[in-house]
Amino acid sequence: MAQQKPRYRRSLGDLSERALAFWLLLPAALLLGLVALYPVARLFYNSLFRRRLTDETGFNPVFIGLGNFTQALSDERFWTALWNTFLIVLVTVPGALVVGLLLALLANLPFRVRWPVRLGLLLPWALPLVFAGLIFRWFFDSQYGVVNDVLVRLGGERLLWVTTPELLFWAICITIIWKTSSFVALILLAGLQVIPKELYEAAAVDGASRWQSFWRITLPLLTPALLVAAIFRTITAFQTFDIPFAMQNGGSSFETLAMYVRTTSIENLNFGYGSALAVLMFLISLGVTLLYLRYIRGADD
Template sequence: MTTQTIATSDRIEKAQPGWVKLLDMSDRALAVLLLTPAAVLLTLIIVYPVLRLGYTSFFSLSLTSGLPAEFVGFENYQLMFTDPVFWETTWNTVLITLITVPGALIVGMALALLANLPFGVQWPVRLSLLIPWALPLSFAGLIFAWFFHSEYGVVNDVLARFGIEGVIWFNSPNLAFAAICLTIIWKTSSFMALIILAGLQTIPRSLYEAADVDGAGRIRQFFEITLPLLKPAIVVALIFRTITALQTFDIPYMMTGGGPGTSTSTLAMYIHQNTVSFLDLGYGSALAVVMFALSMCVTAVYLRIIRTKE
């Protein structure tokens, strides 16, 4: 009986059309088939441009010289070590990252906790978090450039009302850098707040009720319940915020243009200057490769931290 059943099933399988056999595939083959379009798209818009960027960085390619591209190997990368502007802009980028990422995290955490309070009407508080996030970076830079204007800016006007003499913010490297960092923290803290607020919504209220029964105060609840359960959301926010901080361009470009001198220039601004203004695609590509590698290293560190804690 079993032999007849097997023979019957073999005949049915042979009688099936070819398109039916194609649809009757294993889970592995189906997964490969469904992921192939996404893989091809990512290859076209991410992998190929990155590979092309790395390839161009090994050439001397200046559109203003009129000369054809010439393979120079690692000469563009060697030039970076003797380029003081590269080191200054890289340091400015790292410093902006070290200041604005923790600052945005602290402010964003406070805003998220405020938005999570049991208000009677919560939508105005949560809507206020969306406004800075939705505002384009260039607009934020222009707005705060007006805020810190030495003659008719809001900041100097407020200082004058308190009897403090106004300052010329963008003539001092330190003051201009501080103004840029404050602007970036204001702009990006709402993004951190939205991610943290989403994490707060997933924490069960029963944990806080049990802590109240045990006599735990609000501060202890925050460090024993809220903060540990928010770590995944915080790490995700830090990854995105750090990568965008390393690529900072719009706000300092609109506020100071990199000045005075190059004291507020970032690595992204230096890449833009070489590729768009000077049309030196070879050296600009090498700078972009360094920024890409720096972003990947930071991401790898965060992912390593996540994997270690798991």
């Protein structure tokens, strides 16, 4: 009998570095495709059809290509909702970054007992968005709200925060900044923790003030964390729904793009047009994210 060659079972240690990385990342890639890529692809697919449950196209969708997107470009309500969303982004993203930076610097001070300060950062972030909107709706109530009570005690007049569109916008922005600045502060606090203390000690020896140390050491080294926080904050700002919806008790006097998507899809049962609006919101968020990433790559180069 011919002698059989021994068979070796190939283990992970025998794989090349690239092959090992492929097999280790494959489960995560499959899971990402299942929970993220497939829903996005399905959303794109639905946006190409006229499908409304209030007529015959509900169960027999009609292919119209880019018809829903063409309708959106001529839809005045879409442009109003998009403009309202841009206003929220322009106000709340810088506001959350500034407030979050101040909170992170406060939490990074050499307190003997730091956990109450850092716990205070976690509470707004852990609070559900709808709950935060309902709380601040009561704060800005025209009759019984805390804000108007303070204004009256200071000699001012009661303001109709919730029923006046201009005041409602600022009330929503204040609520969003309060809710999201804690998340920004947690990211920036992590960035502050990795800055070597030796740099501050050397700056103090050279006679630099705290303000100079902040501008020459803290802010430049904290820039990557600021950019990461800005990316997350901008994406979530474009998707703002819960807080404006809760503060208006389901109304739409100040409507964001996400609220319009919900109204079109859930209330009007127009899934085709609602999918197209959601695709546009996704593309805008993706475009802004790519701009951030391009800026980061340019800064690294």
